[in-house]
Amino acid sequence: xxxxxxxxxxxxxxxxxxxxxxxxxxxxxxxxxxxxxxxxxxxxxxxxxxxxxxxxxxxxxxxxxxxxxxxxxxxxxxxxxxxxxxxxxxxxxxxxxxxxxxxxxxxxxxxxxxxxxxxxxxxxxxxxxxxxxxxxxxxxxxxxxxxxxxxxxxxxxxxxxxxxxxxxxxxxxxxxxxxxxxxxxxxxxxxxxxxxxxxxxxxxxxxxxxxxxxxxxxxxxxxxxxxxxxxxxxxxxxxxxxxxxxxxxxxxxxxxxxxxxxxxxxxxxxxxxxxxxxxxxxxxxxxxxxxxxxxxxxxxxxxxxxxxxxxxxxxxxxxxxxxxxxxxxxxxxxxxxxxxxxxxxxxxxxxxxxxxxxxxxxxxxxxxxxxxxxxxxxxxxxxxxxxxxxxxxxxxxxxxxxxxxxxxxxxxxxxxxxxxxxxxxxxxxxxxxxxxxxxxxxxxxxxxxxxxxxxxxxxxxxxxxxxxxxxxxxxxxxxxxxxxxxxxxxxxxxxxxxxxxxxxxxxxxxxxxxxxxxxxxxxxxxxxxxxxxxxxxxxxxxxxxxxxxxxxxxxxxxxxxxxxxxxxxxxxxxxxxxxxxxxxxxxxxxxxxxxxxxxxxxxxxxxxxxxxxxxxxxxxxxxxxxxxxxxxxxxxxxxxxxxxxxxxxxxxxxxxxxxxxxxxxxxxxxxxxxxxxxxxxxxxxxxxxxxxxxxxxxxxxxxxxxxxxxxxxxxxxxxxxxxxxxxxxxxxxxxxxxxxxxxxxxxxxxxxxxxxxxxxxxxxxxxxxxxx
Numbered sequence: 001x002x003x004x005x006x007x008x009x010x011x012x013x014x015x016x017x018x019x020x021x022x023x024x025x026x027x028x029x030x031x032x033x034x035x036x037x038x039x040x041x042x043x044x045x046x047x048x049x050x051x052x053x054x055x056x057x058x059x060x061x062x063x064x065x066x067x068x069x070x071x072x073x074x075x076x077x078x079x080x081x082x083x084x085x086x087x088x089x090x091x092x093x094x095x096x097x098x099x100x101x102x103x104x105x106x107x108x109x110x111x112x113x114x115x116x117x118x119x120x121x122x123x124x125x126x127x128x129x130x131x132x133x134x135x136x137x138x139x140x141x142x143x144x145x146x147x148x149x150x151x152x153x154x155x156x157x158x159x160x161x162x163x164x165x166x167x168x169x170x171x172x173x174x175x176x177x178x179x180x181x182x183x184x185x186x187x188x189x190x191x192x193x194x195x196x197x198x199x200x201x202x203x204x205x206x207x208x209x210x211x212x213x214x215x216x217x218x219x220x221x222x223x224x225x226x227x228x229x230x231x232x233x234x235x236x237x238x239x240x241x242x243x244x245x246x247x248x249x250x251x252x253x254x255x256x257x258x259x260x261x262x263x264x265x266x267x268x269x270x271x272x273x274x275x276x277x278x279x280x281x282x283x284x285x286x287x288x289x290x291x292x293x294x295x296x297x298x299x300x301x302x303x304x305x306x307x308x309x310x311x312x313x314x315x316x317x318x319x320x321x322x323x324x325x326x327x328x329x330x331x332x333x334x335x336x337x338x339x340x341x342x343x344x345x346x347x348x349x350x351x352x353x354x355x356x357x358x359x360x361x362x363x364x365x366x367x368x369x370x371x372x373x374x375x376x377x378x379x380x381x382x383x384x385x386x387x388x389x390x391x392x393x394x395x396x397x398x399x400x401x402x403x404x405x406x407x408x409x410x411x412x413x414x415x416x417x418x419x420x421x422x423x424x425x426x427x428x429x430x431x432x433x434x435x436x437x438x439x440x441x442x443x444x445x446x447x448x449x450x451x452x453x454x455x456x457x458x459x460x461x462x463x464x465x466x467x468x469x470x471x472x473x474x475x476x477x478x479x480x481x482x483x484x485x486x487x488x489x490x491x492x493x494x495x496x497x498x499x500x501x502x503x504x505x506x507x508x509x510x511x512x513x514x515x516x517x518x519x520x521x522x523x524x525x526x527x528x529x530x531x532x533x534x535x536x537x538x539x540x541x542x543x544x545x546x547x548x549x550x551x552x553x554x555x556x557x558x559x560x561x562x563x564x565x566x567x568x569x570x571x572x573x574x575x576x577x578x579x580x581x582x583x584x585x586x587x588x589x590x591x592x593x594x595x596x597x598x599x600x601x602x603x604x605x606x607x608x609x610x611x612x613x614x615x616x617x618x619x620x621x622x623x624x625x626x627x628x629x630x631x632x633x634x635x636x637x638x639x640x641x642x643x644x645x646x647x648x649x650x651x652x653x654x655x656x657x658x659x660x661x662x663x664x665x666x667x668x669x670x671x672x673x674x675x676x677x678x679x680x681x682x683x684x685x686x687x688x689x690x691x692x693x694x695x696x697x698x699x700x701x702x703x704x705x706x707x708x709x710x711x712x713x714x715x716x717x718x719x720x721x722x723x724x725x726x727x728x729x730x731x732x733x734x735x736x737x738x739x740x741x742x743x744x745x746x747x748x749x750x751x752x753x754x755x756x757x758x759x760x761x762x763x764x765x766x767x768x769x770x771x772x
Contacts, residue, residue, distance in 0.1 A: 006038060006243075008055070044083065058102050062108045092132070111146045114146050125160055143184050171228045174233050178231070191203045216239070234277070237274050240285070243285035251286065287337055324761075332367060362404075370412070372586070384417055391426050399426075429491075430485060433451075483499075491544045530558065533627070539641065551576075574675040601647065605648065612624070628652060666688060667690060688703070
């Protein structure tokens, strides 16, 4: 059966070929020696078998060897090695697919039986005889695949390599020798980095320095001058890897020649990744040697590599991404010996009004913060101070990269320093960005919309609170400062969600820092202001990116802080309100029922009224009223919120006993209403109606004064019909007065109102009631 499968493995149909090969490999997992012996015999018996069929058979053998390295019969392994070696060099020309399959099989076997493979390969890798291209490639690949077994062979291999490098005249042989030396160097460094667990701890990289010094002279002096681009690129990478192994004296001697030569390659129109890779390896080797030769080249070096970071990244082209990452690695290497110089250089680059430059600096600093933390710990304050200049930034592109940098800063304790709150404030500001206007988007592929930036910063703030150790001490109680200001209204869902998580956890754990000293921490709004703001923000739970549930959850988490009398009530009622909102959202999404805003407002105003009763404190109630008035003066742009705020004010005034306070609030609120807006007029009317339930005389007196003031502005009460004859705001103010009378009239009987002294107002109300 196995022979039949091998015979059919090179089917014309690719999918059939794949199925047969997979079947052979599955059999090979259970009977590896059977499959390997069958493949070996098949290759021996069919000497004229086509290259394609031989390639498929060798590939199956490689897969079986890699799957079952410990099950191989040693005697059979030797035969397979000889067969693979024969396939490797059967053609003097390079036949990549066929010979690579043979090479892959040798490398796979060499991972377990390195000595046997090397014994075969060294027969074909003799001093003074130019070897086959694929023999060199197999040695190179085996060196990185089996470091511990191969590195002890490399002294001999490098010696032979040096003896034949001068014989390489064709570019492909120069290319493979350069690639092999790079991989030999990589293997040596890997061995040295893990020497404690290596089979021979006495092996050191210095053992190979003499050979690398000699190889450098050929590779740098002769081969780097080639016009063949592919050869240049592999030579640069090889030089970078060789620099780790070269003697310190040789490296310091050659560095002033080598660095400018590598940097000059950027001026050519070639793929820069391999240049940058070689450069980063060279810089790392020099820094590891504590060499001072780098200092005098820093200005030239930075002038070349900084513009590389400024170039846009095309994520659809992997090489551009890899090059960007290697340039960042160069900066991470340079910051070790030159942290002062490099950080100052980067911060100075922030001064020009150039978005690409700012984004480049931020990308570098973010990388340094994440990867070179210990080397810039003493620069934290400098970096924090320098980046403050970007906090007022208006470009969304720059703000996006700055937000990503803030994440890195948070993870490395930067934000715990003085000024850290400014960066949290920056994130919250982005959470409050307005949605993008409808219309055609810019053509710029890197365009960052308000919606995208806002969504990202929403996630950032939440992740900072849930995944970054110690960030709770930065966010708490600072986030309370972001509750009341009007500029954060659009961020309320995110702020409350984050705050609810932190406060809820601290409350549950009875943490000592849960409680806030509102007197000492003067920047934090006082409890009455917080209560007022949260109530208003809960008024329209489906607005503001469905903020309602998060606001209510925050209220419950904060209740012990706000007033101990609220705890029992809010703990009992708020979970029910949350469930009400969630059910309403679900029904609306499923189009089962429309959201009833009126029912919701009735529930929330009832909670406010009950809360005031629980407080049972005139001063507290007045303080909440004052807070609502302050917030009313700042409440612009959202008539819905203003409408509900006025209703809350009315509930508060109904609870207050101080007549003068009630009148002052109603008078001042009247001047804050946009009389052209129906929602605001309605809110004021209902507020006056609520207040009149307990202060009818006072409310009527205020309305009378407002009415009188409006009369002075117009010829008669009914002249509002002639709109063109009078100021619109005055006309609409009269309408508000009459609406207020209507709401008061609904509350009280005609007899009670007629007994009042203000006949003009009373008659108007009676007219309204009669009309009803």
